[in-house]
Amino acid sequence: MDIVESKVKDQLDVFALREQFPVLARRVHDEKPLVYFDNAATAQRPLKVIEAMDDFYRRYNANVHRGVHQLSVEASEQFELARDSVRRLLNADSVREVVFTRGTTEAVNLVAQAYLRPRLEEGDEILITHMEHHSNIVPWQMLCEQTGAVLKVAPINRQGELLVEELASMINERTKLIGMVHVSNALGTINPVEEVCRIAKKHDVPVLVDGAQATPHMAVDVQALGCDFYCISAHKMYGPTGIGALWARESILEDMPPWQGGGEMITRVSFEGTTYNDLPHKFEAGTPNISGAIGFGKAVEFLEETGYEGIVWQEERLLEYATERMQAIDGLEIIGTAKHKGPVVSFTLEGAHPNDIGTIVDHYGVAIRTGHHCAMPVMQFFDVPATARVSFAPYNIRNEIDIFLEALGKARDMLA
Amino acid sequence: MALDKLYQQVILDHNRSPRHYGRLEGATHSARGHDALCGDDILVELRVADGKIQEAAFSGEACAITTASASMLMDWLVGRSRSEVALEHAHFAQLLDDPELPDRPELGAINHLRAVSGFPARVRNTLLPWRATLQALERQQ
Ligand SMILES: Cc1ncc(COP(=O)(O)O)c(C=O)c1O
Numbered sequence: 075m076d077i078v079e080s081k082v083k084d085q086l087d088v089f090a091l092r093e094q095f096p097v098l099a100r101r102v103h104d105e106k107p108l109v110y111f112d113n114a115a116t117a118q119r120p121l122k123v124i125e126a127m128d129d130f131y132r133r134y135n136a137n138v139h140r141g142v143h144q145l146s147v148e149a150s151e152q153f154e155l156a157r158d159s160v161r162r163l164l165n166a167d168s169v170r171e172v173v174f175t176r177g178t179t180e181a182v183n184l185v186a187q188a189y190l191r192p193r194l195e196e197g198d199e200i201l202i203t204h205m206e207h208h209s210n211i212v213p214w215q216m217l218c219e220q221t222g223a224v225l226k227v228a229p230i231n232r233q234g235e236l237l238v239e240e241l242a243s244m245i246n247e248r249t250k251l252i253g254m255v256h257v258s259n260a261l262g263t264i265n266p267v268e269e270v271c272r273i274a275k276k277h278d279v280p281v282l283v284d285g286a287q288a289t290p291h292m293a294v295d296v297q298a299l300g301c302d303f304y305c306i307s308a309h310k311m312y313g314p315t316g317i318g319a320l321w322a323r324e325s326i327l328e329d330m331p332p333w334q335g336g337g338e339m340i341t342r343v344s345f346e347g348t349t350y351n352d353l354p355h356k357f358e359a360g361t362p363n364i365s366g367a368i369g370f371g372k373a374v375e376f377l378e379e380t381g382y383e384g385i386v387w388q389e390e391r392l393l394e395y396a397t398e399r400m401q402a403i404d405g406l407e408i409i410g411t412a413k414h415k416g417p418v419v420s421f422t423l424e425g426a427h428p429n430d431i432g433t434i435v436d437h438y439g440v441a442i443r444t445g446h447h448c449a450m451p452v453m454q455f456f457d458v459p460a461t462a463r464v465s466f467a468p469y470n471i472r473n474e475i476d477i478f479l480e481a482l483g484k485a486r487d488m489l490a
Numbered sequence: 491m492a493l494d495k496l497y498q499q500v501i502l503d504h505n506r507s508p509r510h511y512g513r514l515e516g517a518t519h520s521a522r523g524h525d526a527l528c529g530d531d532i533l534v535e536l537r538v539a540d541g542k543i544q545e546a547a548f549s550g551e552a553c554a555i556t557t558a559s560a561s562m563l564m565d566w567l568v569g570r571s572r573s574e575v576a577l578e579h580a581h582f583a584q585l586l587d588d589p590e591l592p593d594r595p596e597l598g599a600i601n602h603l604r605a606v607s608g609f610p611a612r613v614r615n616t617l618l619p620w621r622a623t624l625q626a627l628e629r630q631q
Contacts, residue, residue, distance in 0.1 A: 427529070427551075427552065427553035427554060428528075428529060428553070429528050429529070429530070429553035429554075429555070429556075429612070429615065430497075430553050430554045430555070433493075433496070433609055433611070433612060434493060434497070437492075437493040444528070444529075445527050445528055445529060446526060446527065446529065450526065453529070458529075459529030459530070459531060459551055460528060460529025488497050488502070489497070489502070489505070489554060
């Protein structure tokens, strides 16, 4: 295949893609077209997801796994089909390995409490990185308080890249788990998960990966990565909020006690004792987020139909263009300049506080995130109180970056 | 346009050259105003004698709105008692919530900050220096 042909093959029809997202047609602040650059906080939803959830409520709303009636059968079927979609997304072996959670946060907490807690002794170590989201810090801190274990933090460099050798040297016989983010929401850094897993395996230490920012942008294959736990949130990858998943190896899940007790997670209950349900239901107590799961499944289908090649193609162009233009701005510093980066640009601008930048560009229709991005240790490392952040999705276009840059210029003039 | 009102000259001027900025020697009361979410982090220091604020100063790093609000507030605080500050804080919070209310003469230049009511996400910034001040007044150093 020659270069031109492969380019065309990877190319994304961005305008057709935009048509699938009704919110992108919105106007804000006196009829200005919405420029949505806060995709890392939560992405927008395509019609496919919205309609599937609507359809569930209109046509077959019922509880799952409980009824003999037709609606319940249909709901259960769609719910489990969604689980299989998530299995495909991660290239997992079996649906038994896919546990629905409220999102990444709950998935990490589940592993902390149901997997690691019973295995921890005072003085044991949990190793994470300096670029974690609070959701991959606080559950471990809580666990340390509960057990007397110690949280260790692997360092990063000024580009915002993980120092893998340092991490490797921090592993010892007391290390009971490594937790790491696949793609950093605050810096954009794509971490060498495979390499870390290889190192961890030598020491027989399980690895949990926070994949919240990975699945929207790249094909993830948990088997190829060699990790033990993988956590994701549907809303970062064009699905609904309040649903996500934990993937873990079947043998590990089998060994874990249930986390929460209640309905759905049992096969038989009596006052003498209770038998727990099979995987993955053992970890899904109570009526689940059914419409959410159905939307999640459709989000996976949306990614499959759009194709990661096209997504990466568009996002790389956006990142490259934005980076180039922003680097040329006097007094602008990009925080996070890793070689391998997702479509995220965190920055500070001399003389303009991120808060004020956020308010002013919003006025021109541009939605960006400002603040600590739930990664306060990252802010501390770079010694900034906060940053402004633009984050792209494949439905964004170059022209929107121009609008943003113009608005940023206005912010700078205004505050100067 | 609402944005021009928020970032009007008076406010920008207070941001560029904040009054009473820096550490206060001989402070009797102080409190930190920290909004981790926004990245605002200021220190309010007061010297109170005879039941009245004699001197007020703030330091630290914050956005334009917080900085301007702190600057205007420090100006206003001199000569006030704790109960006055508490009362006017309550009034100010109400003004930020209801654009229909008339300006409150007691607050003087601070009324300019009412433009923030068009930007609900920024109200917290405007009130941060007030909260720190009230907190400072509640504790003895
Ligand atoms: C890298 C990363 N990890 C974890 C999370 C937490 O995800 P959720 O809030 O959906 O549980 C987020 C999103 O905020 C994230 O960006």
